[in-house]
Amino acid sequence: MSGPEPVRIVIVGAGVSGSGVAAGLVRAGAAGGFSATVDLVDPRPSLGAGLTYAPGGDPRHRVNVPSVRMAAVTGRTGEEGAEEDFHRWCLERGVLEADPAGWSEGLHYPARSEFGRYLDERLRSLFAAPGPVRVTHRRDRAVAAHRRGAGHGKGFVVEMAGGDVAEADALVLCTGNPPPELPxxxxxxxxxxxxxxxxxxxxxxxxxxxxxxxxxxxxxxxxxxxxxxxxxxxxxxxxxxxxxxxxxxxPRPSGQAASWADFTADPPTRISDLLRRARAAVAAAHRAGRPWTDVLESLRLQNGALWSALPPDERRRFQRHLRVWWDAHRFxxxxxxxxxxxxxxxxxxxxxxxxxxxxxxxxxxxxxxxxxxxxxxxxxxxxxxxxxxxxxCTGAGHGAAFGRNAVLAGLAAQGLIRPDRLGLGIEVDGRGRALDAAGRPVPGLFVVGPPTRGSLGEVVGASEIIPHALGVADALTADALPAAALTGGGRPAATAIPRRTAPTSPARSGSR
Ligand SMILES: Cc1cc2nc3c(=O)[nH]c(=O)nc-3n(C[C@H](O)[C@H](O)[C@H](O)COP(=O)(O)OP(=O)(O)OC[C@H]3O[C@@H](n4cnc5c(N)ncnc54)[C@H](O)[C@@H]3O)c2cc1C
Incomplete structure (x- = not known):
């Protein structure tokens, strides 16, 4: 007797974001949740590397987090095997010996291209393992996407530059960082x-x-x-x-930052209050003999909750006055x-x-x-x-993403996606679903990674992207897909993308 039809999912972009979603779906399938075929569309040869960790990059371009703290795309932080997975891989492959200049104060900062090589290797073996979720890397560029039939809920048709067409019950946009715009x-x-x-x-x-x-x-x-x-x-x-x-x-300090301040219990709704509280926390940290980076770590881990508490004008104020200071300390x-x-x-x-x-x-x-x-x-x-x-070197040109990426331009022209209010990317709801021109979530259409930062806060470093990607994989299995695809593991509860809160122990995942 044949089982239910697998759900068809197309993911546009196979960098950390897109590959992270695919990895989350494979794991959900292995846990008995559902079956799916996943087309991971990206013309680049590697999986996971995307623009940031592409092979052949200058070896002097290093990850800004030591190898022991880089996040693992194939597993959740804290899961068995996820901790220090990249560092173990570096040891196995002789990366550390081959690159003595990468050492600093007992920690190694490998070339970004090595992290890309690691991601590609791990993801390929994850996707090759048999299971109810089959992932195929389509070496192509998505140039257009539209809804199948009229109305919400009928899925999507995605057209490739090479002439292929893929039908999808759900579409996930993971198009990453657009190149800088010339001022x-x-x-x-x-x-x-x-x-x-x-x-x-x-x-x-x-x-x-x-x-x-x-x-x-x-x-x-x-x-x-x-x-x-x-x-x-x-x-x-x-x-x-x-x-x-x-x-x-x-400069990245060698010590592991440990979050210790909680700003989320009563999140400020004005940027001036947030700044005041952050300064007070830094002063208190100093008195307690702890570095300012511990407060920064709290803000980094809690940024999603803090961002969602700020009204649009206050977010704009942050962009105008504080963003540059935040970036210089955070990145x-x-x-x-x-x-x-x-x-x-x-x-x-x-x-x-x-x-x-x-x-x-x-x-x-x-x-x-x-x-x-x-x-x-x-x-x-x-x-x-x-x-x-x-x-x-003015940074990602998020404002121009709609104009430069044909698939985004086409979806925007159909009113299926819209820019967020700050012009930083694509507007999404708390679960990563794209909002249409009227501000309604579009069933089955998700966005993951840097283009969501205007809506969700900072989803920029690998350590923020991976939980976001895994959250969207959960959302896809929860309610964005036809019930027929569930193979007996039960429908997971619909959840918002997990908001990071202050951990009781130092966070192990890295951050850009
Ligand atoms: C220069 C640079 C250095 C960075 N260094 C670090 C670091 O050291 N540590 C850290 O944690 N973070 C770093 N980051 C942050 C980075 O944003 C994230 O770590 C992460 O790599 C972003 O992944 P992504 O998949 O969202 O985007 P990307 O890596 O940009 O990948 C997006 C992918 O989508 C594909 N794509 C786009 N449009 C289409 C289409 N229409 N059809 C098919 N494919 C498409 C592209 O080919 C690309 O492969 C860096 C960012 C940049 C720009």
């Missing part, structure tokens, strides 16, 4: 051969010559990557990094990168400036260079300088 003031330089608009593209810096005067716009972690690549290959020309506040990422640099940036500043190879870009143009004549004007922070004077190359 408006640099618009005249779009397409200029000396402007690197997307520093994440393979070989993006190949056109930068050793003696070039380079302007790096943005001073966050991507600036650290760019400086590491350029100096690592012997760059001799002056490097200038410019951002509004000139804040560079804090810490691997010690090797932090030391290099510090040393380069000390010996004059790198100048980090605080100021606002005012104008830019291509220089006339044979030089082929660029002329860029900025206003130093707190001053009225304008400073104009010539550069030979400009690298745009």
């Amino acid at each position: 408006g003031v640099l618009a005249a330089l779009r397409g200029h051969p000396r402007v690197v608009a997307d520093p994440w593209a393979p070989g993006a810096l190949d056109g930068v010559a050793r003696d070039d005067r380079v302007l790096i716009v943005g001073t966050g972690l991507t600036m650290g990557d760019v400086v590491s690549t350029l100096l690592g290959r012997g760059h001799r020309g002056p490097l200038t990094a410019l951002s509004r506040h000139g804040l560079v990422p804090r 810490q640099a691997a010690p090797q990168v932090a030391r290099l940036v510090e040393a380069a500043q000390a010996d004059g190879r790198l100048a980090v400036l605080a100021g606002r870009l005012v104008a830019a143009c291509a220089e006339e004549g044979a030089s082929g260079g660029l002329w860029v004007v900025h206003r130093p922070r707190g001053g009225d004077d304008l400073v104009g300088r010539g550069y030979d190359a400009l690298v745009n």
Whole structure:
């Protein structure tokens, strides 16, 4: 006697987010929950690596969390086998011996591409194991998606660039971090051969010559990557990094941060109250002999609950005034990168400036260079300088995701998804379901990962994405799918995506 038809699920994007959902579904199937066929659509060859941990990346681009603390995509933190899984893999594969520069204070910060290799290997063996959930990696790009038939609840049709079409009962969008957008003031330089608009593209810096005067716009972690690549290959020309506040990422401390403050019992509804309470907690931590990073860890773990308590205007206020400070403290640099940036500043190879870009143009004549004007922070004077190359390190261009990704553009045009109110990505409800143009959840349409940060708070580092992805896998098995697919394990209760709260012991998962 044949069983119920397996549910058909299409996941667009096979980075940490998409692969995390697929891994959660495989585990739910193994637990006796349901059966499904899962198409994991991504033109990239690796599973899990996505843009961030892609093979062939510069080995100087390191994970900013030591190997012992990187989250495992195949299991929940705290589950048997999940703890220190990446570190064990590194030991087995000789990654640590082969990369002595990765050590700092007894901890190892491997190349990001090694984490990608680890994810690919683990996920392939998880997906190859027999079970009621079958995952297929489709090496293709989804270019369009629409609902099958009229009305909600009839599933989706997904079209691929290669001409294939996949039918799905549920569709999960895991399209990740869109490349940075060139700031408006640099618009005249779009397409200029000396402007690197997307520093994440393979070989993006190949056109930068050793003696070039380079302007790096943005001073966050991507600036650290760019400086590491350029100096690592012997760059001799002056490097200038410019951002509004000139804040560079804090170095990752070697000690494991331990959350100890609880902001969620009575979550503030104003950003000024949250700031006041965070400052008081840092002062109290200091008196108790604990580092400020313990308070940051509390905020990181509780950010989903804190974000959902803030009304839209307060979220906007956070974006406008606090985001830059939060990012510089929260997204810490691997010690090797932090030391290099510090040393380069000390010996004059790198100048980090605080100021606002005012104008830019291509220089006339044979030089082929660029002329860029900025206003130093707190001053009225304008400073104009010539550069030979400009690298745009302004962070993921979430605002442009709808325009650049055909599948998102098409879904938005049909009113099946809409931008969140801050323009950071795709609006979702507390369970990760996309909201349509009228603000109603679309049955069977989910979004996971960085595009949800405007709605859910920070879903950016692997350690936040994985619980989110597993939560959506639970939601998919709970109520987004036809009851016929359940094979006897019972329908799991519908749950909101788990909100992280202060753990009683130090969190073991890493964070970007
Ligand atoms: C440069 C950089 C460095 C980072 N370093 C760290 C770190 O050290 N530690 C950490 O915890 N976090 C880090 N992060 C944070 C990062 O956001 C997450 O860790 C995570 O990798 C994001 O995974 P993702 O799957 O959501 O997105 P991505 O890795 O961007 O993957 C999205 C995937 O979707 C695919 N895709 C998009 N559109 C389509 C389509 N239409 N059809 C098919 N496929 C599609 C893409 O090809 C891509 O493979 C870093 C982020 C960046 C940008």
